[in-house]
Amino acid sequence: MKHIVIIGGGIAGIETACALTDAGHWVTVIEKDSQLGGKLNNWSYLFPDFTPTEKITVELQAKCRDKDFSILTSTEISTILRKDGKFNIETSSDQKLEADAVVVATGYELFDAHRKEEYGYKIYDHVITSADLEELLKPGGDLTVAAGKYPKRIAFVHCVGSRDEKSGNHYCSKVCCITGVKQAIELKMRLPDAEIFCFYMDLRMYGKHFEELYREAQEKYDIQFIRGRLSEASEKIDKSLLIKSEDTLSGRPLKMNVDLMVLLVGMEAGKGTANAAKACGIGCEESGFLKTTDTFLKSNFSEQEGIFLAGSCTAPMSVNDTILHARSAAMEVKHWLSKR
Amino acid sequence: MKNFGYSIIKQRTIDYDQFDGRLLNEVLEMEPSFKVCLSCGGCTATCSAGDLVSFNVRRMNLLLRRGETIELESEIQKCMLCGKCMLVCPRGINLRNVIMLIKKSIAKYKPINS
Amino acid sequence: MKAEGKIRVWQDYQKEIADDHYFYVRSCIRQNFFPGSEQTFLKILRTELGKDIYENPHHTTCSGIGYHSDVVPFDTIQTIVARQFALMTEAGYKNLAASCITSFGIYNEIIETWKEFPSELEKVRNFLKSATGREFEVPQNVAHASDIVYKFRDDIAARKKFSLINQHTGEPLKIVEHIGCHYSKMFPSKGVGGAEFPHVLVGMIESWGGEVIDYPERRHCCGFGFRQYLVMSNRGYSVSNSRKKFESMEPYIPDAILCNCPGCPMFLDRWQYVIEEMEGKTFGENGAGIPVLTYEEMAGLVLGYDPWDLGLQMHQTNVEPLLNKIGIQYNPELKYAGKDGKMIGKPMMVGCGW
Numbered sequence: 001m002k003h004i005v006i007i008g009g010g011i012a013g014i015e016t017a018c019a020l021t022d023a024g025h026w027v028t029v030i031e032k033d034s035q036l037g038g039k040l041n042n043w044s045y046l047f048p049d050f051t052p053t054e055k056i057t058v059e060l061q062a063k064c065r066d067k068d069f070s071i072l073t074s075t076e077i078s079t080i081l082r083k084d085g086k087f088n089i090e091t092s093s094d095q096k097l098e099a100d101a102v103v104v105a106t107g108y109e110l111f112d113a114h115r116k117e118e119y120g121y122k123i124y125d126h127v128i129t130s131a132d133l134e135e136l137l138k139p140g141g142d143l144t145v146a147a148g149k150y151p152k153r154i155a156f157v158h159c160v161g162s163r164d165e166k167s168g169n170h171y172c173s174k175v176c177c178i179t180g181v182k183q184a185i186e187l188k189m190r191l192p193d194a195e196i197f198c199f200y201m202d203l204r205m206y207g208k209h210f211e212e213l214y215r216e217a218q219e220k221y222d223i224q225f226i227r228g229r230l231s232e233a234s235e236k237i238d239k240s241l242l243i244k245s246e247d248t249l250s251g252r253p254l255k256m257n258v259d260l261m262v263l264l265v266g267m268e269a270g271k272g273t274a275n276a277a278k279a280c281g282i283g284c285e286e287s288g289f290l291k292t293t294d295t296f297l298k299s300n301f302s303e304q305e306g307i308f309l310a311g312s313c314t315a316p317m318s319v320n321d322t323i324l325h326a327r328s329a330a331m332e333v334k335h336w337l338s339k340r
Numbered sequence: 341m342k343n344f345g346y347s348i349i350k351q352r353t354i355d356y357d358q359f360d361g362r363l364l365n366e367v368l369e370m371e372p373s374f375k376v377c378l379s380c381g382g383c384t385a386t387c388s389a390g391d392l393v394s395f396n397v398r399r400m401n402l403l404l405r406r407g408e409t410i411e412l413e414s415e416i417q418k419c420m421l422c423g424k425c426m427l428v429c430p431r432g433i434n435l436r437n438v439i440m441l442i443k444k445s446i447a448k449y450k451p452i453n454s
Numbered sequence: 455m456k457a458e459g460k461i462r463v464w465q466d467y468q469k470e471i472a473d474d475h476y477f478y479v480r481s482c483i484r485q486n487f488f489p490g491s492e493q494t495f496l497k498i499l500r501t502e503l504g505k506d507i508y509e510n511p512h513h514t515t516c517s518g519i520g521y522h523s524d525v526v527p528f529d530t531i532q533t534i535v536a537r538q539f540a541l542m543t544e545a546g547y548k549n550l551a552a553s554c555i556t557s558f559g560i561y562n563e564i565i566e567t568w569k570e571f572p573s574e575l576e577k578v579r580n581f582l583k584s585a586t587g588r589e590f591e592v593p594q595n596v597a598h599a600s601d602i603v604y605k606f607r608d609d610i611a612a613r614k615k616f617s618l619i620n621q622h623t624g625e626p627l628k629i630v631e632h633i634g635c636h637y638s639k640m641f642p643s644k645g646v647g648g649a650e651f652p653h654v655l656v657g658m659i660e661s662w663g664g665e666v667i668d669y670p671e672r673r674h675c676c677g678f679g680f681r682q683y684l685v686m687s688n689r690g691y692s693v694s695n696s697r698k699k700f701e702s703m704e705p706y707i708p709d710a711i712l713c714n715c716p717g718c719p720m721f722l723d724r725w726q727y728v729i730e731e732m733e734g735k736t737f738g739e740n741g742a743g744i745p746v747l748t749y750e751e752m753a754g755l756v757l758g759y760d761p762w763d764l765g766l767q768m769h770q771t772n773v774e775p776l777l778n779k780i781g782i783q784y785n786p787e788l789k790y791a792g793k794d795g796k797m798i799g800k801p802m803m804v805g806c807g808w
Contacts, residue, residue, distance in 0.1 A: 114462065117650035118428075123459035163378070165432035201380040201430075229380035231428045234670035235455055237705045242670040246381025251396050253385050388675060391698075392691055420681055427639070427649075 001026050002337045005089055005097055007077055007276050008105035010038020011060065011319060012311025012326040016103050018063050019330030025337070027069035028097060032076045032272060036064065038107050044134045046319055047175075047182040048209040056319065080279050085340075087306065100340075101333050104280060104290065104302065105310040105326065109270030111161025111169070113263045119157065121263060124235040126151075129160075129265045130179050137186050146239035150191050151259035155243055156180045157230050158200040162266030171287045173266030173316040177204045180264045181217050188221040197224045197256070199245050207318065228254065233261060267316040280307050290314050300329040308333050359407045363449040367404065367441045374438050376431045377401045383425035383435060389418050397425050397435065404442070413446050455668055460651050467638075467648035471605045472549035472595040477542040478509040481554035482519070484716040484748075490765025491750040492553050495599050498753055502613055503606055507551065510541045518556040522680045532574065533581045535564050540588035550593040551602055555715035558598040559636025562644050565592055596644075598637060600714035600749050604646055604654045607661040615758030618664030620709070621781035626665035627709040630744070631655035632699075632722065634715025635675055649673075655712050658749055662756045664709075671702035677725065678717035693732075696725040700737040700744070707739050710776050711746040722746045727770045727806040736807035743771035743806030755782060762788055771806040 002025050006013045009031030017027045035041070037060065043053045064071070076092040080102065089097040113121035113129050121127050126145045128136070136143055145151045158180055162173040177200070184196045203225070205211040217223040228245035236242055240259050247254040269288030277284050282302040283291040290313050293301040300308050310329035311322040368375055377398075384390050384398045395418035403412040416439050425435045476499075480492055499505040517534050520526035526534075542550060552558040568575035575592075582588050603610070618627040633652045638645025647653025650673070656666045677695035682688045699722070703711075713719040723746040730736050730743070738744040746769065747755075754764045761782060766773045767789045777784055792798045 114459065117463055117648065121459075122462070123456055123651070125455065159430070164430040166428075166430060201378060227381075228385065229382040229428075229430065231382045231385035232673065234672065235668065236670055244385045246384035246396075246398060248379060248381035248384070248398060251384075251399065253387070253390055388679070388695070389691075392694055420679060422635070422675070422679070423640070 002100040003028070003098065004101045004103060004333060004337075005030065005087065005099040006103040006105055006310075008038070008107055008272070008311075008313070009033070009036040009071065009073070010105065010107045010311065010322075011040055011056070012107065012313075012322050012329075013038075013103070013105035014060050014064060015323050015326035016105060016310045016330045016333075017069050018067050019327055020333060021067040021069045023330065023334045025334070028099075029069060029071045030075050030077055030091060031071065031073045034074050036060070036071065036073070039110075040319065042131060042134065044137045045182070045186065047178045048207065048213045050182070050186070077276070077279050080281075082304075082306075101306050101308065101337060102280065103308045103310050103329055103333060104273075104276045104282070104313055105329075106272040106276045106313045107270070108267040108273070108312045108316065111167065111173075111265040111268055113160055113265050115167055116160055116164075116263070118232040119160065119230065119261070119263060120233055120235065120241075124233065124241060124261075125239045126235075126241060126259060127233065127261045127263065129263045130176065130183060131265065133183055133187075133262050137183070137190070143187075143190060145259045149259075151194055153195045153256070153258045154184075154187060154191075154197070154260045154262065155230075155241075155256065155258040156184055156196070156198045156262045156264060157243075158198060158203075158264050159229065160263040160265050161268070163201065169266060169268065169287065171316070172204065174204065174206070175316060175318050176264040176266055178207065178210045178213065178318075180262075181205075181210075181214050181223070183262065184223045185213070185217050185221050188223065195224070196221075197226055197258075199226050199228055199230050199243075201227070201229050207320070226254070267312065269313065273313045276313070280304060282307055287315075289316075298332075299325070300332045306336070308336075354406055360409075360449060360451075361407070363409065363442070363445055364404050364407075366445055367438060370441050371434055371437045373431070373433045374401070374435075377433060378431060380430060382428040382430060386424045386428045388422050388424060389420050393418055395419065400435075400438065400442070409446060409450050412442065413450065416442050416446075460653075463651045464647045464653045467643060467646065467653075469601070469644060469646060470595060471597045471601045471646075472551075473605075474505050474549075475547060476505070476507045476549050476551035476597075476602070477545060477547035477593075478507050478551045478599075479513055479516070479538060479553060479557060480509065481557065481716045482515045483720075484553060487716060487720045487768075488748050488751065488765055489768060490754070490763060491748045494750040494754045494759065494764055495553070495603070497759075498610065498750070498757065499602070502757065503609055508545055508547060510545060512541055513538060516554070516557040516560050518554070518560045519680060521560065522556070523684055529577075529581070531560065532564055532567075532578045533585065535561060536578045536582045536590055537586065537588060539593060540582060540586070540590035542593060543589070543591045548591070548594040550596045551599055552596070553599050553716075555598065555634030555636045556717075558596070558644075559634075559640050561593075561596050562641050565596065566641065568592065598654075598714065600637075600654050600658075601646060603749055603753055604657050607658045610753055610756060611661045611663075614662060614756045616756055616780050616782060618659065618662045618752075618756070618780065620779045622779065626663055627776075627779060628667050628706060629659045629664045630667045630669065630672075630703050630706075630708045630711045631659060632672070632676060632711060632713050632715075632718050634713070634718055637714060655714055655749060658752065659712060662752070667703060667706045667708050669703040669706055671699045674699055674702075676713075676715070676718035676721045678721045683721070692721060693725045693728055696721055697729055700726065700729070703744070704737045708744050709739075709779060710752075711744055712749060712752055713746065714749050719746045719748050724770045727803065730806050738771075738807065739775070741807050742775050745769065745771055745773040745776040747773070747776075755780060760784070762791070770801075770803070 642649040
């Protein structure tokens with residue numbers, strides 16, 4: 001029986017583990033947090049159809065119970081050494097594992113919005129990120145702002161920490177456009193009297209049903225879209241926010257007072273992925289995400305033979321794309337092992 | 341010329357075949373960062389001049405790429421070179437240099453009948 | 455507004471400020487605009503803090519205003535700056551302390567240019583050598599004078615005679631801080647606290663008992679902007695920019711505005727008068743203007759110096775409402791008395807809203 005160690009117990013890690021267990025392999029998942037699920041645990045509803053995240057996590061948990069694979073939570077890898085065609089792995093809790101193949105599924109981290117100083121995150125009272133909003137969108141979440149009132153006007157700011165040289169991130173995080181549209185609709189459902197504006201540079205509705213949801217946002221929910229990037233925000237005496245952008249389609253600077261501002265934060269490769277890259281001796285791209293050997297046919301292969309990649313440690317990805325990428329990783333691992 | 345009480349109307353279509361790219365090419369060669377403008381308007385939003393006069397720094401790119409040399413020449417005079425646009429630009433464009441380059445070369449490329 | 459968020463940003467922008475032995479370079483315009491400020495700075499450093507600070511009579515303008523107005527070429531200003539550095543080197547100093555924000559910006563811009571393009575430095579060394587025979591070292595530490603007051607703000611607080619507290623209400627005075635654009639907007643890392651939430655003046659205000667007002671247009675330029683003011687027909691842009699700031703700070707009812715630049719207090723002070731004359735509008739409490747102070751003047755008041763020795767009679771917007779709130783005793787009869795006791799003359803255009 002071949003042993004595969006998977007670094008990361010988010011959706012990519014779990015999905016790969018399940019598929020490889022089904023294929024008759026022995027799998028160990030190493031997860032740095034105390035529970036499996038990764039970033040999905042912080043999300044409430046998924047685009048483009050508002051599926052409650054719980055539905056996915058419950059199914060994944062059930063899968064984990066059904067399949068017989070080992071899980072090491074609150075554990076990180078310290079070193080990986082290749083010896084006689086095997087990988088000798090040491091963990092932060094001094095366990096020693098021997099594996100025939102390794103799958104890196106370390107995922108991403110959210111952009112730390114405080115780095116965009118001009119937007120005042122964690123300084124102004126009513127600037128939140130899309131991740132903060134997701135928490136507030138859970139049943140019972142408190143959406144009130146200054147003086148206990150509900151916000152009358154809300155702005156979503158696209159591309160925070162993405163497509164931005166000043167943040168050091170040139171790439172597009174892919175999922176924030178549709179996240180903004182989804183969250184704008186959810187807020188409008190909760191706060192029908194609120195006016196909601198999305199400030200965007202380009203709207204990238206690349207996935208199935210994304211464009212339809214954008215249309216629905218305009219048609220049914222009166223979400224307004226202004227093409228312009230926010231240059232700055234400031235807090236007023238009543239704790240509302242003065243925001244500035246250009247309305248590029250009318251060609252004039254625009255200012256607006258809003259009660260709540262939501263920053264659609266992008267994805268970064270993060271520390272977990274950087275550490276895994278170092279331990280495995282595999283390369284990162286300029287963006288920090290892990291290098292695959294080929295864009296089309298080998299998107300699960302790292303530069304080191306026997307070390308495979310799954311999910312958003314390779315590029316920003318939606319939940320859907322992550323699950324598919326994880327399944328393809330499992331297939332590649334299985335195929336590779338069968339040839340040895 | 342005889343006046344019939346009406347005129348022959350000039351087409352307002354952008355005739356790209358008439359486009360003279362020399363100024364654009366010169367600017368891009370000296371300041372390649374200008375190639376990557378994505379017209380987000382962050383520059384115009386923060387511009388100290390555009391707040392008070394009809395100056396739109398984002399449109400420099402478009403005027404240059406469409407050969408609107410005459411309008412471009414009068415527009416760039418409104419820039420005060422404070423550089424705030426460069427603080428905001430998500431693509432790291434050296435806009436101040438772009439404007440200096442246009443100022444330096446525009447006279448060479450103005451249409452003769454202007 | 456969350457204080458911990460700002461503190462986090464401030465920690466990202468800490469700069470090294472020399473502890474002692476400064477070569478001081480004055481501003482061209484401050485001695486006319488706010489004549490007591492630089493003298494007060496020297497007095498505080500020498501007599502209150504016991505520091506060694508030297509100035510050289512051969513020091514000239516850095517030519518920054520000419521440079522920013524397109525009349526002084528870059529080669530020329532680099533050579534002028536090199537000459538100031540030569541004076542510093544000859545006097546045996548390594549720490550430069552600039553009174554002017556624009557000079558501070560110029561010094562940083564040129565030193566950074568030399569780091570990026572060492573050939574420029576070599577060129578300028580040759581220029582200076584062939585023109586004057588002088589040689590120079592690049593300063594080890596470049597600080598703005600406000601950086602130094604910031605560094606020693608708590609030592610000043612320890613010697614204070616007055617606090618920035620409203621004597622009538624017992625509440626901290628609400629103070630607007632305004633940094634000069636060339637302080638940290640060109641190089642955020644060269645300013646204490648960076649460009650978005652600069653800490654240099656905030657630190658002084660809080661250390662001396664006041665409360666800082668953070669209003670929406672805090673980042674905006676004071677309106678000076680050189681070209682906007684130097685050409686008379688452009689001055690409408692200057693006053694419009696100042697007005698934008700006043701309008702934005704008005705709801706907070708500020709007790710004073712504190713600046714660290716030569717131009718900002720000048721324009722924020724004088725334009726309040728002009729706006730009152732043009733539109734009948736004032737922005738301070740009870741129809742008064744908002745007093746505008748330099749950080750040296752503010753430090754001087756805290757240390758109990760006589761307001762007229764600080765040069766506060768040269769302000770267009772009357773400072774008396776602020777003096778009354780702090781509880782400073784002053785003789786109104788002596789407001790326009792010179793150092794020798796003779797009257798220097800009362801201005802024709804008096805005060806703002808008072």
